[in-house]
Amino acid sequence: MTHLTEDDCVLHYYGEAGDLRAAEAHLAECEACRLTFEELSKALQAMSDQDVPERGESYGAEVWARIQPKLEAPAMPPWPRRLTAFFTWPRLVTAGALASLLVAAFVAGRYWAGPAPTAPARAEATPAPTSVRERILLVAVGEHLDRSQMVLAELSNMDATGPVDISAEQDWARDLVASNRLYRQTAVRDGKTAVAGVLDELERVLVDIANGPSTASPADLDQLRDRLESQGIVFRVKVLNSQIKKDASRPLAAPAPSAL
Amino acid sequence: MDASDLAVVARVRAGDHDAFRHLVERHSRSVFRLAYRLTGREEDADDIVQETFLKAFRQLARFESRSSFATWLYRITVNCSHDLMRQRPRAGTRMSLDDPDQGASFQLADPSAAADPLRELSRRQIDARVRAAMRELSAQERSAFVMRHYEGLSIEEIGRVLDLRTSAAKHSIFRAVKKLRRSLEPLAGLES
Numbered sequence: 138m139t140h141l142t143e144d145d146c147v148l149h150y151y152g153e154a155g156d157l158r159a160a161e162a163h164l165a166e167c168e169a170c171r172l173t174f175e176e177l178s179k180a181l182q183a184m185s186d187q188d189v190p191e192r193g194e195s196y197g198a199e200v201w202a203r204i205q206p207k208l209e210a211p212a213m214p215p216w217p218r219r220l221t222a223f224f225t226w227p228r229l230v231t232a233g234a235l236a237s238l239l240v241a242a243f244v245a246g247r248y249w250a251g252p253a254p255t256a257p258a259r260a261e262a263t264p265a266p267t268s269v270r271e272r273i274l275l276v277a278v279g280e281h282l283d284r285s286q287m288v289l290a291e292l293s294n295m296d297a298t299g300p301v302d303i304s305a306e307q308d309w310a311r312d313l314v315a316s317n318r319l320y321r322q323t324a325v326r327d328g329k330t331a332v333a334g335v336l337d338e339l340e341r342v343l344v345d346i347a348n349g350p351s352t353a354s355p356a357d358l359d360q361l362r363d364r365l366e367s368q369g370i371v372f373r374v375k376v377l378n379s380q381i382k383k384d385a386s387r388p389l390a391a392p393a394p395s396a397l
Numbered sequence: 398m399d400a401s402d403l404a405v406v407a408r409v410r411a412g413d414h415d416a417f418r419h420l421v422e423r424h425s426r427s428v429f430r431l432a433y434r435l436t437g438r439e440e441d442a443d444d445i446v447q448e449t450f451l452k453a454f455r456q457l458a459r460f461e462s463r464s465s466f467a468t469w470l471y472r473i474t475v476n477c478s479h480d481l482m483r484q485r486p487r488a489g490t491r492m493s494l495d496d497p498d499q500g501a502s503f504q505l506a507d508p509s510a511a512a513d514p515l516r517e518l519s520r521r522q523i524d525a526r527v528r529a530a531m532r533e534l535s536a537q538e539r540s541a542f543v544m545r546h547y548e549g550l551s552i553e554e555i556g557r558v559l560d561l562r563t564s565a566a567k568h569s570i571f572r573a574v575k576k577l578r579r580s581l582e583p584l585a586g587l588e589s
Contacts, residue, residue, distance in 0.1 A: 143574075147570065147574050151546075153552055183581065184523070184527050184577060185546070187434075187527060187528075187547075190433065192426050192430075196426055197423065197424075200446055200447060201421045204450050208414055208454055308459075350479045352480045354483075
């Protein structure tokens, strides 16, 4: 086994090393690594001595007594409001995207499966699966960019005088991060570096929004606006989206070079 | 997954709001501990405990039982702590790592050593340095380290709490350990 790095030692200390036995065996025979591990262990153990003020057995009851009067809002609303709670923005958007994909797949499937009566030979010769795949992808990416623009616009246009709750936008951004990653990887795999670049920048912003605090101050929102403006992200997303929509609207039978 | 937590969540969702008391009583102390480790202030930690449970109650409809209730609660605690830390002015809370008074001559505390005044002094010095160094960590590094080192969550669980991939959670811990060790180096070096 090769020597243990400091990171390996950290994982070993916390019992999260991939191969615990191999690490143990190596530490038993390698003095240098053993020394490194011992120093690290000593430092981490020293940090463990930190005091935390005690809270007694009755602490939970005290907390409950303080918050109970504030729990007037129902945790689970009655069914009409439950319906509106179910149809949150991220869910609606995801449902919309799925519906669009189904429609796109249906339309593309008709093009692919149904050769035109006047030109059956041509339809058979067309490399249809590639075009269909591309069309579906273009539609999906277009929808994704629409949704991304919406969430960025929503945050940019917030006119806050104090801290505002952005947890709904964060949920939305979280959903978008997962799909963005997929599209970016596809763009990279297909050699569309410009598209991958825009998606990469978009992903960084979405990740920061998703992982940030659920409350934003006016200063935070200003900072976000400055960042979006200085990097031109919204503009670049718009340009890419417009290009993609143009490509997606071209006839399937004669595919033109596309953005994705 | 703690089945009893889920049963209580189901009761609260069905309209039995008083059942939420069981969740508060069960998790308050661990939420306080985490909040205190993240903020370093007792009064802030108490406020965060309240805020966390209020948010949890109001957002209970959003809770999906894919993760445990405790993990979800930790996520809210971390977010509340981050919010509070961002609002708090840092200037007054910072402590210089180069302050000679903070780095008296002693070796890193050996936990096996018998308790004595020198050891207690060492422990306090290390404690002060660790607290100062913790404030220098990014929010993500601090949260990941606290949950791994003090709360014993696995790296995978930490990833779920912070909404990070496991590799990203792991690297946050690595960075935190490196920075914290660096802050303690002067103490070990002075002895040798």
